[in-house]
Amino acid sequence: MFAQLTTETDPQARRRIADAVTIELVRHSVAEEMHLYPAVRQYVPNGDAIADKELSDHAEVERVLNELEKTDTAAAADFDALVRRLVADVTSHVQDEENNLFPALAEHAASENLLELGQKVQSAKEKAPTRPHPSAPPATAEQAAGSRRGAGRPRP
Numbered sequence: 001m002f003a004q005l006t007t008e009t010d011p012q013a014r015r016r017i018a019d020a021v022t023i024e025l026v027r028h029s030v031a032e033e034m035h036l037y038p039a040v041r042q043y044v045p046n047g048d049a050i051a052d053k054e055l056s057d058h059a060e061v062e063r064v065l066n067e068l069e070k071t072d073t074a075a076a077a078d079f080d081a082l083v084r085r086l087v088a089d090v091t092s093h094v095q096d097e098e099n100n101l102f103p104a105l106a107e108h109a110a111s112e113n114l115l116e117l118g119q120k121v122q123s124a125k126e127k128a129p130t131r132p133h134p135s136a137p138p139a140t141a142e143q144a145a146g147s148r149r150g151a152g153r154p155r156p
């Protein structure tokens, strides 16, 4: 989807792809913050430092997503710059999780705990908010409670 976001030039199509990318990234954040990072704090000796680093990565990604939402997709240069930042932030975050978080968790948590954790994260991703725009009415109360995006502008 990142590739589509960087190559698509039609403003409306860009908005649709940006919304889809936002949904995926919010699902990732919600699921990890609900289950993965608490487990890292619980099992890994320096887990707090790792979890705090990943949380600050998520906050940065969320900040870029909020800016992207406010940016006119027809303003190509602004939009492109934000997309480049988003791709760089997400790439470096995923690498950090793969290089630091997951190896530490694998070393310190029992395999049955890891298995259970994987299932919890997967199921949380499936239940996470599916709307990128908090101003739209929530589909369910659970989604409303789970919605974590900041104030967005009203959208048609």
Ligand SMILES: [Fe+2]
Residues within 6 Å of the ligand: 028, 029, 032, 054, 058, 093, 097
């Ligand atoms: Fe993450």
